Amino acid sequence: MGFFQPDLPVVDMAEWSKGTRSERIRPMARHWAEVGFGTPVVLHLFYVGKICLYILGGWLISLCTRGIDGFTGVGDWWSEPIVFEKVVLYTLLFEVVGLGCGFGPLNNRYFPPLGSMLYWLRPRTIRLPPWPSVVPLTKGTGRTPVDIVLYAALLVMTAVALFSDGTGPVPELDTAVGLLPVWQIAAILGLLAVIGLRDKVIFLAARGEVYATLAVTFLFAADMVVAAKLVFVVIWMGAATSKLNKHFPFVVSTMMSNSPVFRRKSLKRKFFENFPDDLRPGRLSRIFAHGGTAVEMGIPLVLFFSHGGWLTAVAAIVMVCFHLTILTAIPMGVPLEWNVFMIFGVLVLFVAHADLGLGSLQHPVPVLLLFLVIVGIVIAGNLFPHQISFLPGMRYYAGNWDTTMWCIKPSAAEKINKGIVAIASMPQAQLERFYGKDRAAIPIFMGYAFRAMNTHGRALFTLVHRAMPAGREDEYTITDGERICSTAVGWNFGDGHMHNEQLIAAMHERCHFAPGEVRVVLLDAQPIHKQTQSYRLVDAATGEFERGTVHVADMVTRQPWADDVPVHVLEGSDEP
Template sequence: MGFTKPDLPEVVPEEYLALPLQERLAISTHRWVDYGFGTAKIFFLIYAIKLVFFYALPGIIITTATSGLHFWEVDTWWDQPIIYQKLIIWTMFLESLNLAGAWGPLTNKFKPWTGGFRFWSRTGTIRLRPWTWVPGTAGTTRTPLDVGMYFLFLISLVVALVAPGGELEDSAPHRLIDPKLLIAPLVLICLIGFRDKVVFLASRAEQYVPALLIFAILPYASFATMIVAGKLLIVVVWVGAGLSKVGLHFVNVIPVMVSNSPMLPWKSLRRANYRNYPNDLRPSKLARFMADILGAIGEIAVPILLLFSVNRTLTVVGVVFMICYHLFIISTFPLAVPLEWNLLFIYISIILFVGFPAGDGYSVVDMNPPWLILVIFAMLIFFPVLGNIRPDKVSFLPSLRQYAGNWAVGLWAFAPGAEDKLNRLTKRPIPPLIDQLEAIDVPREWGEVIGDFGLSWRAMHSQGRGVYSTMMRFVQDIDLRRIREGEVMSGICTGFNFGDGHLHDENMIAAVQEQVRFDPGDVMIVWAESQPITRFEQDFKIIDPAVGVLAKGTWSVRDCVNAQPWLPDGPIPLNITWTSDPKRFPLGVS
């Protein structure tokens, strides 16, 4: 891997691109084991610099300066709840600009490095409403109302961030943000959410809105109640994410993360996460240990221990474990690059559990009134429970399945020349992937190779074997088409991608089709929903934007995890449950 240049695969572009899809997958998935994306190291350094000098340091300076504190006097502010509050608002502000998570080249934004506010501050850009039945939300593009609410929301966050705060009735000597200042951002992000799920999800509202509600309401109950509710929130996030990793998917995530990590230079350790390289690229026992013990169990057991522990030593050990957990995630530079979120959670775990230990009056039994804990707990788990039972109804973010490997996914297969029609999206600040690469002096044929090799990331995950199997079985000219990840399409069409397939589902496809007007056959899309906890199947659809849904079906998750990433034994079994063309998509298992 070069420092300023990517580690390009050892192929002749024209010869490689002429190969059948299955052969290309075999080459790219085996190469992933040793190189991951092969990203130039300078990009990882840029993210590290950004995390420290554009997030952490400015955040500390702003929050301390506006709270009457000095950032160099760490002992005076590390356990001040107003700093905890303001760092959450600071992070939400950056997320809402798309300057935190899902930013930069690791999210396939090469030129420019951000979509976010460059989309959301302009009328006419694609807007995705979450529910068609909500009155006053019709349309697929942003209006002056949407842009106005977006700017007002950003301003309301800034106002709360720079306000000096003060002591409430029982919070002395701890300073807090004036709860009334949090009403405006709460109302505005909810109104935005009804009209535009992209901005709502990009702001990470599923985690920060509950925090703002806690800051806005519970100080009037008692200071201790607010702190305990904050503990309950972070524990639900941890445990929800941990529970989502229990299943068949998450173990496939570990080898992919490790192979792409710049912190692991030895090929032998990368290969140790696979059963038997190069013959068997399924996860090894080491990957299973990391997934089930260090991942799922560690993310469930340790947070519960922190919530109830009254032993200071045990609490500190638990906090250190969670710090190491988040540092490991940061070190792997996961594809949505939620680095700021992980660093924030490191600080939150320290201030809540070390700064306000349960044994000092900040345990769940100290909440006043006592029944409030049941109400808060029920509210916090509502969307995670619903989202895991009915993943089609809830984004994977409120479902707390951020990196569980159980995702809604999509692949777009463009006929020759059809991708150029995306240029009809006139209000689209980010060009198609290959055009971005060409703009940074990557020859076009190499851009195609890099884009194609990036698709191996999806194949290495469980649901990737399903979408590729569907492509191979039902898209007859698949070897002649150019395949693009749904994540890439979401980034260039909505300005944001975070691993959530609901951002590039039928709603986005329809919104793009309104402006682009693909002809029938120009694009074939395979889109699959997450696995619900009630069954070991995933639902998929085959979509032509110009025609609509062509077929629906299911595949077995067990078949996916048992298959090799490059499908050497052919596509996994697929069950077509509905079809618009029985000859082309025959009902039943094939």
């Protein structure tokens, strides 16, 4: 791993290029297993610097509050409830402008390193309403001046709250500074709700399932801290529940082999069954996976019910270490500031306010209702992942996501460049600009290897053969749906709900693809009560032409370069 240069696989380009897709993925997967993506050290330091700036920003914003004084006197004010409120809203703003999850090269975003606000303040960019046929005034996929004004208003209103003072003493929370005005919180939530109904992407990018839900607890005044604790518990235990599957060990082996902390190749190889021939997760990956799931499932209950003392201290240390493990791995998708925020939340809610619990509630009914709603969404998200994004479903880093793979002809790529209002160019063009045209194939296939190291990659690369006409695969460029989403809507974070049939239709409306120009594989996540995953094959011009299922057991027993997963066709045929 070089300081300035990426550590990419060394292959004989002439010979390597002659191989099948499976044969070309094999050396990339082996390289990933002992090196990772090969990110240069300077890029990791860049992300570390971004984390530091995020912390500094929250620190300075907290000081813009009457009664919160002293840059170096943080020990006197860090646990004030209004500081927690401001950090929540500050992080929401940080995310919704595009500086958080999905920022930069580790999310395949090179030029520019963010989309988000560059798209959402621009007319005619694509928006994706969640329920256009049900919710009035949300139909259509084009961004209008109304959408831009709503988004700008959210940014302004959040900034206003960040520079506001507290409303006065709240004895139940032992604060003389007080809390943010309720009307400001209500205005932010109202704007985010309206925006989310017009464009689900912005709501997801704001990490609404975390920060909006916590903002709802701010409406409960004296019960705010206990309600926020319950939200944290649901986040942790919901995420742990979603990891009760066969996919998660593959996430661990892929993430830890890419970690800048675990640098020795000999150690990285231990995360696999038998490097280089068997790259399924090894014993060390299974220990990390099952141990982490147990921590995330059990320790939050200890934190919530222990109410101080050595037990709370130990539990807090365990959860801080849990999030530091994820943070220091600097995972693809870079949910870095979220992990910093969760550590802050552990310390403020469960340590500084350890004495507050269910017995402290002044008005338990609204707190209970909020708890039931978010738990219900988590349950529904695990039972019906096709209907609910993995973010509100709390299925974080479980390895069980909706995914897509797009097969695009050069003529279609040209139509996309001309027909889509976008800031970023198509993924292959970005990679060619960054790595050079001759070497761009290597990072492209490293991206394939990343997808293939996860279980769903085996199914996706099997299904692309069915999506493209037999004998004509060379006419297409295979592109991960994440990268298409990044270009088309300005934000992506592992959620196939943002590049499913809705985006396909929106792009076809603008680009008028010919039949066969764009073929898409859509693979749904696994419902928690089933051992199969559903798929659909869609032609952008003519619609769906095949659907069926694949079995999880067939994916987890194969190697990353496998493209022979058994397919069970339910409707349609190989070609339209």
